[in-house]
Amino acid sequence: MFRERGRVLSGASSKNGRMTSDQQPTTGHDPYLWLEDVTGESALDWVRQHNAVTEGQLTDNERFDRLQSDVREILDTDARIPYVRRRGEFLYNFWRDSTHVRGLWRRTTFDQYVTDDPEWDVLVDLDALAEAEGENWVWKGTQLLRPHRNRALISLSRGGADAAVVREFDIDKREFLAPEGENPGFYLPEAKTDIDWIDIDTVYVGTDIGPGSLTDSGYPRLAQRWKRGTPLSSAETVYEGQATDVAISASHDPTPGFERDFVTRSVDFYNSQHFEVRPDGELVLVDVPEDAGISIHHEWLLIRTKSVWAVEDTEYPTGALLAIRYDDFLAGSRALTSIFEPDAHSSLEHYTWTRDHLILVVLTDVRTTLRILTPGENGWEDRPFEGLPELTSIEILDTDPDVSNEYFVNSSGYTSPATLLHGVIGETEPTALKQAPSFFDAEGITTEQFFATSADGTQVPYFVVRSPRSEPGPTLLYGYGGFEISLTPSYSGSLGRAWLTQGGTYVVANIRGGGEYGPGWHTQVLKAGRHKVHEDFAAVARDLVDRGITTPDLLAAQGGSNGGLLMGIMLTKYPELFGAIVCQVPLLDMRRFHLLLAGASWMAEYGDPDVPEEWAFISEYSPYQNIDAAASYPPILIATSTRDDRVHPAHARKMAAKLEEVGKPVLYFENIEGGHGGAADNAQLAFKTALTYEFLWQKLA
Template identity: 60%
Template sequence: MTGVGEGVTDPYLWLEEVDSERALEWARERNAVSKQRFASSDRFRELEARVLAMLDTDTRIAYPGRRGPWLYNYWRDREHPKGLWRRTTFAEYAKDDPDWEILIDLDALAAAEGENWVWGSAAVLRPAQRRALISLSRGGADAKVVREFDIEAKAFLAPEDGGFYLPEAKSDFAWIDDDTLYVGTDFGPGSLTDSGYPRVVKRWRRGTPLESAEFVYEGETTDVAVSAGFDRTPGYQRHFVGRATDFFNEEVYLLEPDGSLRFIDVPTDASESWYKDWLLVRLKSPWEVAGTTYPAGALLATNFEAFLSGARDFDVLFTPDAHTALHGYGWTENHLLLITLRDVQTDLHVLTPGPDGWTREPLADTPRMATTSVMNLDRLEGGDEFMLSTSGFTRPTTLLSGAVGGGVEVLKQEPEFFDADGIETEQFFATSDDGTEIPYFVIRHRDRRGTPGPTVMSGYGGFEVSRTPGYFGGVGMGWLERGGTYVLTNIRGGGEYGPEWHTSVLKANRHKAYEDFAATARDLVARGITTPDRLGAVGGSNGGLLMGVMLTRYPELFGAIVCQVPLLDMKRYHLLLAGASWIAEYGDPDKPEEWEYISKYSPYQNTSADRRYPPILLTTSTRDDRVHPGHARKMAALLESEGHEVWYYENIEGGHGGAADNKQSAFQSALVYEFFAQQLMKD
C-alpha cells in the first residue's frame, strides 16, 4: 500500500484550503483537461443542449407546495435560470396554462444586489400568508442568509424597518406569530455544535436586536443540532424543542408556558409526530414497553395526553415483514395516509381512527416498476384532499389529485424526453457475501437481452435513504438511447426494507454495504447483462464513498467509475464541515477501536500504485459546505501521483448538489455520460 497511511504526513493537505488561489488553480488546470477530453465534441454539446432544454422547458410539471388556498412553486427555466418564486390558486393551477403571481424574481434580485443568490426555501406564516422567511445561499452552499419578505408588497423588509434578518449561517428558524420567531443560528463563540449547526435556540421578537433574543434551550457542542418549533393546529397549539444528540437520535420536549419541559418518552432513535389528540411513533429499533415488544419499522399510535400522563396503550398501525416496509405517512384533516414499499415498489393506504379503532383501506392503485408518492397534504386548511406523483424509469411523471373517499384524476402530465420505445424494466436479486438478497432494477432495450453490453450501475447505501424507480430524463438521453443499460441498486444502508436495512450496516458493519454492491456487479456479469470491462459505476456523497471503495477494493469488477461530491478521506472526514454529524453512521476515526474498521475501507488510505484501477472521473463543488471538496481534490492528486488514469472536474459553485442552475446541471449530466460512453462503448 502506498497511500497516505496513519501517522504519515498528508502531502495534499493544502488542497483542503477551499478558496486558496493555489488550490483553485490546481482545480482549474484539471477542469480544462477534462473539458477538452469530454466536453468538446459535437456529441457532448448535443446531449448538453437536450438536457438543458428538458430542464428549462415549461412542459415540465410545476410541483406546488400547498398552503391552504394557495399553491406555491419555485421555478427555473431558460429565461429565469436562477428562478422564480410564485403562487396561484388550485382552480388556476388545474388549467393548462395557469396564471402565476410572481413573488420573487431571483435573477433580478441577484443582479440588483450583485450576489450569486441560489434559492433555499420559503417559510410562509399562516394563516394570513402575508409574510415569509426566505433563505438564500451564495453559490448553493448549505449556509444561508434568511430575510423576511412581505408577500403583499412583494418586497423584502429591511432590518432597519423591523424586518427579520439572519446573516449567513446554517440557521434553524420557525414562526411563532407575526412578530416572534424561534431562532437557532451563529450567535457567536460557543453557539454552534462541532458539526456547525445551532447549539442554542432563542425566542426573537420583532424590533429587537438578535443579540438580545431570549434564551430558550441549549444542547452540547458534541450534539448535531438543536431546534424549536410551534404547532399551530387550532385548539392544539404546542411549542416544542428538539436536541439531536447524533444523526439518528433526538430528544424531543414540549415547551410549557412557564418554560419547563415535558419529555416525550419514546426511544430517541424513533420518529415521533403528533396531530390533535394523536401521537405517532415510528420505531427504528425494537421497543419493549409495558410488557410488549414492538418491532423495528412498526408504526404505533396512542392518545397524546394519555401518553404524557404515563399510559402506554398503543394501536399498531403498521408492522413490517420480510418484503414490506413503511416508506412514509401523513395526515389529512381526518385520515392518515400510509406509503409502503413491497420489494421497493409502492402501495398506498388510508387509515381512519374511529370509536371502534382504526380502519384501513387502499387509497389508490399504483403502477408496478414505478414510485408513487403522496404530497400536498394540508391538515390545517386542506380537508382530506391530496395529490399523487407517480413515475417510472420509462414513465414520465403524472400528477394526480383526489380526496379520501373519492377517485383521483390526472392533474398534470409530463412529456417524454427520450425515446423509450422497446426499453423495459426488470427487477433481479443478487446474493451478498452473507447470503442477504439484494434487489436491483435493470433498465435496457429488450434487444439487449442475451447480449452483454455497456452498463452503468448506481448506488448510495446510507442514512436510510431509499432509492426507488423514477423518470431519469438525463439517463435516458445520455445512456439508454445510446444502447446502454442502467442499473439502480438497493443495497443495505438505505431504507428500502425498513430501518434495519440501514442499521445492519452501521459503523463496524459498513463493509456489508460494499459487499452488496460488489455482489450486484458480479450478478450482472453472471446473468450475461454485461462484462467487467463494460460495467461502470456512479454515486455521489455517501455514494461517492461507495465509489471510492469500489475503486480501491474491487477494481477488477469495473471498467469505469464516476465519483461525485464524495467522502474519501475517512481519517479526517469528521473534522471537515458537517462531517462530525455523521459519526453515528461511520464511526469516530479518533477512537482507535473504530478507526480499526474504518481504516480497512477508507479510500484515501487504501490506494495502491501496484494495482490496476479503472479510469475514474471525480467531480465536486467548491461551494459544497456539507462534504468538503478536499476529499475529491486530494484523492485525485494522490491517484495522479500513483500513475492511475484519473479525471477531475470541480464546479466553482453549486453546493452539495454540484450545480447552482440548470445550465450547470446539464453540463454535469452530459459530462458523466460522455465519460462513460468513451470508456465503456468502445465497440
C-alpha cells in the same frame, strides 16, 4: 403539526473549510492538506488546471455538445410539471427555465392550476433580485407564516451552498422588509440557520451568533425565542445543547386548538430527545426511545421504531408505526396501537397526515403501495388507497392537514414520465392534473428486478432498465447505501436520452444502508457493519456479469455523496469489477471526515476515527488511505463543487491528487458554484451531466 424529521446526508456547518489548529491529522502524513483550504489561491489554481484537462478531454467533440444540448432542453422545457404545495387558498411553486435561470417564486389558485396555461402571480423574481443586488443568489426555500400566510422567511444562498441568508418577505406588498426602521423585518446573515415562525412578531431561531453557539458538527447549539425589533443578542434561550450534540432546534405548531411548542435535541444523527415547551418554560420530555421518530398531529402521537421496543408486556418490532393520544402518553399511558408492522418483504417508507386521515407509503420488495388509515371510535380503519397507477413508484407530494383531506401525489417509473394526481379522501377519486412529456422513446425498453446474493447470503434486489439484446453491453450501475435512504424507480429524461436510447443499460442497486426494507436494512451496516454495503454492491456487479447483461470492461459504477464514498471503495477494493467509475461530491478521506464541515454529524453512521477500535474498521475501507500504487484501477471521473459546504471538496481534491501522483487514470472536475448538488442553475447542471455521460461513453464504448 410536529413532524418526524428526515435523516439524510444533509448539512449544517458554519466552519469555513480552512484548517485550524484542532484540525490536524492525528496519525500519518498527508501531503495534500493544503487542498483543504477551500478558496485558497493555490488550491483554486490546482482546481482550474485540472478542470482544463478534463474539459479538454471530454468537451471538445460533437457528442458532448449534443448531450449538453439535450439535457439543457429537458431541464429548461416549459412542458415539465410545475409541482406545487397548497398553503391556504394558493398553490405555491418555484420555477426555473431558460428565461428565468435563477427562478421565480410564484403562486396560483387551484382553478387556474388545472388549466393548460395557468396564470401565475410572481412573488419573487430571483434573477431580477440577483441583478439588482449584485449577488449570485440561489433559492434555498421559504417558510410561510401560519395561518395568515402574509409573511415568508426566505432563505437565499450565495452560489448554492447550504449556508444561507434569511430575509423576511411581505407577500401583500411584494417586498423584503428592511432589517432596520419603524417596522424591521427578520434578517439573519449567511449561516446554517434553523428558524420557525411562532407568530408574526416572534420566531424560534438557531444560528451562528459567535463562539459557543454551534455544535462540533456546525449545527445550532442554542434554540432561542427572538422578538421583532430587538437585537438577536437579546433573544431568550429556550434550550442549550452540548457541543457534542449534532443540533438543537425549536418549532411551533399553530394548529387551532392544538397550539404547542417543541424542542428537539439531536444527540447524534440517529438519536434525539423531544421536549414540549410549556408556556412557563417548563420542558416536558416525550419519553420515547431516542432512536425512534415521532410526529404529532392534532391529538395523536405517532412513534416509528428504529429498534425493538419493549413496553410493559408488549415488544414492538423494528420499523413499526405506533399510535396513541398525545396527552394520554404524557400522562403516563402506554396503551399503544400498532398501526403498521413490517414483514420480510415490506416496510414503511413514509407517512403523511391529511386533516382526518393518515396515508402510508409501503414498499414491498421496493414496489410502492399506499394505504389510508382513519382513527375512529372503534380504532383505526385500514383500507387500500385505490385508483392510483399500478407498477409505478408513488410519493405523497403535499397535503394541507390544517384544512382538508386534499392530497397531491406523484407517480413515475424508469420509463413512465411523471403524472401528478390530486384528490380529496372520501370525496373525490385520484385525478391526473398534469402529465410530464416523454423525453425519450421508451418503446422496447423494459424494467426488470433481480436479486443478487451478497457475501453473507443476503438477497439484494436491483432493477435493470434496458433494451433487449443478446450480448453484453455498456451498463451503468448506481448505488448509495446509507442514511436509510431508499432508491425507488423514477423517471429521468436525461438518463433516457443520453444513455438508454443510445444502447446503455441502467441498473439501480437497493443495497443495505438504505431503507428499502425498513430501519434494519440500514442499522445492520452502521459502523463496524459497513463492509456489508460494499459487499452488496460488489455482489450486484458480479450478478450482472453472471447473467450476461454486461462484462467488467463494459460495467461502470456511479454514486454521489455517501454514494461517492461507495465509489471510492469500489475503485480501491474491487477495481477488477468495473471498466469506469463516476464519483461525485464524495467522502473519501475517512481519517479526517469528522473534522471537515458537517462531517462530525455523521459519526453515528461511520464511526469516530479518533477512537482506535473504530478507526480499525474504518481504515479497512477509507479510499484515500487505501490507494495502492501497484494496483490496476479503472478510469475514474471525480466531480465536486467549491461551494459544497456539506461534504468538503477536499475529499475529492486529495483523492484525485493522490491517484494522479501514483499514475492512475483520473479526471477531475470542480464546479466553482453549486453546493452539494453540484450545480447552481440548469446550465451548470446540463454541463455537469454531459461530462458524466461523455466520460462513460468514451471509457465503455
